[in-house]
Amino acid sequence: MSIDAKAAAFRKLHKPGNPFVIPNPWDAGSARMLEGLGFKALATTSSGFAMTLGRKDYGVTREEALAHGAAIADAVDIPVNADLENGFGLKPEDAAETIERACKTGLAGGSIEDSTGDKQNPVIDDDGLALARIEAALDAVKKSGRDFVLTARAEAFLYGIGELDKVIARLNAFADAGADVVYAPGLPDMDAVRAVCKSVEAPVNVLILGKLAQHSVGEFAEAGAARLSIGGGLAWNAYGTLGAATQMLTEGRFDMLSANRDGAKKVAPFLKA
Incomplete structure (x- = not known):
């Protein structure tokens, strides 16, 4: 399957109200196993990959993350989405460069988040800058001449500073700019999931974390989710x-x-x- 065919197949999987589960392998072996079990797409995990190198999350370089994503994509015949953190820099040019390089691999898609790497101020508070970074990433996809599913992430809830209205507003700005999928990891409960899915005009990825692990795929379907990911969950279980x-x-x-x-x-x- 060509890379454009993989990206097209990945795009078609995103159906609000009919979510698919996208597990997160941490190496080529786990990717092959998950493909063999029947999953239709995979996503890399920054924390799971970092553990393979003996590091904590956000402890890898752009080059390492891209090489890892390419290796996972090359190991399987199904679409692979890459966790590309914050694009490895806070400037729009950083996000653009990361996506430009990702488009030169076999990846079907990738994500850019609004985290900063600063423990004191973990999320970009400037709405204009957050949006400009996604716009730059989308422009890089356009210039690549190929299909690439871009996921735009709003990280506030993951750091315990999420305000639902503000997160929804940011996700809507990303969607209006053209992001293919939006993602607010760390949503506290199903009510928040429903609110995001109802309010945002783009397919929503939900991270199964904390209390959300108590719910079924059917319940997330009723809430309007399009994609369900588990982040480093499988990797943490394996290392356990x-x-x-x-x-x-x-x-x-x-x-x-x-x-x-x-x-x-x-x-x-x-x-x-």
């Missing part, structure tokens, strides 16, 4: 199996290994020979 190493060290036992291996055997057949 290292608890078996603690058992070896502290108890001198190995029975946790068998339980973890049995789970891996179910997806191992999808790896390449």
Whole structure:
């Protein structure tokens, strides 16, 4: 499948009220396994990838993130969306450069968020700058001459400073500029999900995190969501199996290994020979 065909297929998956689950692999092996299980698209995870390098989230460079996204995309035959953080810089030119380079890979899409990397002021508070960065990213897609699904993210809730009206206003500005998908990770409850989906004229991605993990795909469909992602959830669960190493060290036992291996055997057949 050509990259334009992958991007077109990815775009068609986004149907408000009929969400698809897009899991987040952290390496080529997990990507192959998830594809084999039947998922229609995948997305990289910044935190999951950072863990593979022994780093915390936001601890990778633009070059590393793009190479990682390209490697995931090359490992599977389904569309892959890349978590491109804040475009690796706060200027519109930074977002544009990141998307320009992403368009030269096999990625079907990517996201740009309004985070700053500053713990004291974690989200861009200038609405004009936040919008200009998305507009620059969209312009980079246009100049690339290929299809690329751009997701625009408003991060306030993820940092505990979200105000629903302001987040919705920012998402609407992104949608009006032409963003293909909008995303406000960290929404606190289903009422907030409904409000965003009802108020924004673009397909909405919802991060399954916190209380939202208690709800089903059907409930998110009723709320109007178009895409459901899990961020670093699978990666954190996978690394959690290292608890078996603690058992070896502290108890001198190995029975946790068998339980973890049995789970891996179910997806191992999808790896390449």
